[in-house]
Amino acid sequence: MDVPVLFGERWVAPKVSAWSPVFNPSRGEEIARVPQCGAAEVDAAVQAATVAFGTWSRTAAPARAAKMFAFKAQLEAHFEELAALITRENGKTLEEARGDVRRGIEVVDFACGIAHLCKGENLPQVADGIDGATMREPIGVCAGITPFNFPAMVPLWMFPLAIACGNTFILKPSEKVPLTAVRLAELFLEAGLPPGVLNIVHGGREAVDALLEHPGVAAISFVGSTRVAEHVYVTGCRHGKRVQAAGGAKNVMIVMPDAEPNATVRAIMGASYGCAGQRCMAGSILMGVGEAASLVRDQIAAAIDKLLVGDTSANPQADMGPVIDSAARDRILHAIEMGVAEGASLVRGGKHENPSGGFFVPPTLFDAASPDMHIAREEIFGPVLTMLRPCDLDEAIAWANRSPYGNGAVIFTSSGGAARQFAREVQCGMVGVNVGVPAPMAAFEFSGWNRSFFGDLHVQGTEGVMFYTRQKIVLSRWDNAYRRTQGW
Numbered sequence: 343m344d345v346p347v348l349f350g351e352r353w354v355a356p357k358v359s360a361w362s363p364v365f366n367p368s369r370g371e372e373i374a375r376v377p378q379c380g381a382a383e384v385d386a387a388v389q390a391a392t393v394a395f396g397t398w399s400r401t402a403a404p405a406r407a408a409k410m411f412a413f414k415a416q417l418e419a420h421f422e423e424l425a426a427l428i429t430r431e432n433g434k435t436l437e438e439a440r441g442d443v444r445r446g447i448e449v450v451d452f453a454c455g456i457a458h459l460c461k462g463e464n465l466p467q468v469a470d471g472i473d474g475a476t477m478r479e480p481i482g483v484c485a486g487i488t489p490f491n492f493p494a495m496v497p498l499w500m501f502p503l504a505i506a507c508g509n510t511f512i513l514k515p516s517e518k519v520p521l522t523a524v525r526l527a528e529l530f531l532e533a534g535l536p537p538g539v540l541n542i543v544h545g546g547r548e549a550v551d552a553l554l555e556h557p558g559v560a561a562i563s564f565v566g567s568t569r570v571a572e573h574v575y576v577t578g579c580r581h582g583k584r585v586q587a588a589g590g591a592k593n594v595m596i597v598m599p600d601a602e603p604n605a606t607v608r609a610i611m612g613a614s615y616g617c618a619g620q621r622c623m624a625g626s627i628l629m630g631v632g633e634a635a636s637l638v639r640d641q642i643a644a645a646i647d648k649l650l651v652g653d654t655s656a657n658p659q660a661d662m663g664p665v666i667d668s669a670a671r672d673r674i675l676h677a678i679e680m681g682v683a684e685g686a687s688l689v690r691g692g693k694h695e696n697p698s699g700g701f702f703v704p705p706t707l708f709d710a711a712s713p714d715m716h717i718a719r720e721e722i723f724g725p726v727l728t729m730l731r732p733c734d735l736d737e738a739i740a741w742a743n744r745s746p747y748g749n750g751a752v753i754f755t756s757s758g759g760a761a762r763q764f765a766r767e768v769q770c771g772m773v774g775v776n777v778g779v780p781a782p783m784a785a786f787e788f789s790g791w792n793r794s795f796f797g798d799l800h801v802q803g804t805e806g807v808m809f810y811t812r813q814k815i816v817l818s819r820w821d822n823a824y825r826r827t828q829g830w
């Protein structure tokens with residue numbers, strides 16, 4: 343199957359010279375091929391989006407909200423189909439794929455409230471005889487560039503809110519998982535959204551750079567690795583665009599001796615091995631404080647022994663699927679080798695496994711690592727958990743704050759004092775207390791810090807509305823001519 347692009351209402355097989363394969367990662371089989379678009383395809387998408395902006399930006403807010411309600415209904419009606427598609431092209435389990443769709447729908451729910459979210463403020467008599475008011479207006483053609491790990495949720499973080507605000511949109515999904523994005527756009531058109539409001543191009547760096555440089559694009563939303571996020575931020579800003587660029591992470595989980603053991607181990611297993619560790623909020627570093635360390639390590643090792651790793655598209659019982667492709671598998675296995683070479687103790691996993699021809703890495707646990715090792719510093723983005731042993735909470739927080747990233751950090755404790763100290767002192771934007779993954783919720787922005795985010799206004803939530811609109815201040819003086827003639 344050749345994956346099409348969408349310009350306005352036309353699904354097109356573009357005339358490009360290069361195509362790249364899309365795999366079912368559970369089996370290593372090619373299931374489609376995706377065009378590597380460049381400046382010509384991006385320009386066609388910008389033209390379609392620019393034409394549509396003329397009408398859509400003037401459409402009344404309740405009418406835009408009504409279309410979002412219709413889109414939400416389409417997503418609900420096709421919920422299971424979308425989840426199965428995600429499992430097929432991404433490899434995550436069906437349960438994880440359902441979560442991917444559900445979290446995305448929650449952003450559409452949020453966007454349905456756009457009439458309220460876009461309201462301005464006013465101050466009568468801001469100066470003598472003058473009234474002041476603010477209004478938020480759409481900014482034009484917006485573009486979104488998304489990663490492979492959440493094929494539905496991350497695109498849905500972006501285009502529903504941008505479009506509900508009155509903008510038009512070009513989505514450039516990950517070339518590794520384009521099928522879910524195409525299906526989302528089909529459902530969007532079937533919901534009655536006008537053609538050209540959402541357009542799709544595919545590919546990698548060439549398509550991204552064409553979006554970053556195109557004068558017709560007003561704003562760029564990016565989610566992906568820190569290296570590319572920085573490139574997108576710098577290049578987009580240089581071309582005069584607003585940019586929000588979310589990057590990679592190295593998230594820490596601290597277990598205090600007074601943590602509730604069973605709930606803590608369940609939460610850590612989900613955070614570290616869910617989605618085969620391919621989440622920007624994955625728990626990657628485990629710090630067992632004092633006597634908590636050996637206990638939690640043994641419990642996690644025992645839980646790993648019970649995990650069923652397998653082909654998620656054939657076996658609904660599988661607890662963990664493959665990683666996205668052979669390059670990811672080889673990179674992760676290399677990181678594990680480095681951990682062993684640097685002297686960390688390999689408790690579980692590490693060996694190459696290939697149950698069904700797919701791209702599998704076993705759930706891996708290291709103990710006795712030091713904060714300077716590669717496995718403790720770098721984002722691995724796979725099912726690898728590295729354990730450090732700080733002597734107390736102060737040392738744990740100090741080690742956590744050495745990371746250049748700043749997405750998330752978590753503490754497990756039954757002490758309010760420890761939780762409070764941690765929440766106040768840890769240097770990152772998303773904090774969990776007895777929560778394995780302090781996941782982005784639609785009503786809040788996803789608050790990455792440091793090298794996990796480049797920009798000012800974060801993705802989704804009210805900052806998302808601010809990002810996709812610009813504010814106008816209107817100062818008005820109205821004399822009452824009738825009163826003047828009456829001598830009032």
Ligand code: NAD
Nearest residue numbers: 488489490515516546547550566567570588589590591622
């Ligand atoms: P990636 O950076 O390789 O790709 C992301 C997007 O950028 C894709 O659409 C890709 O086509 C494009 N791209 C890739 N290389 C490019 C280049 N050189 N120039 C321009 N564009 C390029 O990321 P990925 O592997 O798809 O996703 C995994 C990464 O995303 C991890 O680092 C993860 O932590 C991060 N992530 C972050 C968040 C967040 O909200 N902070 C959420 C999900 C994933």
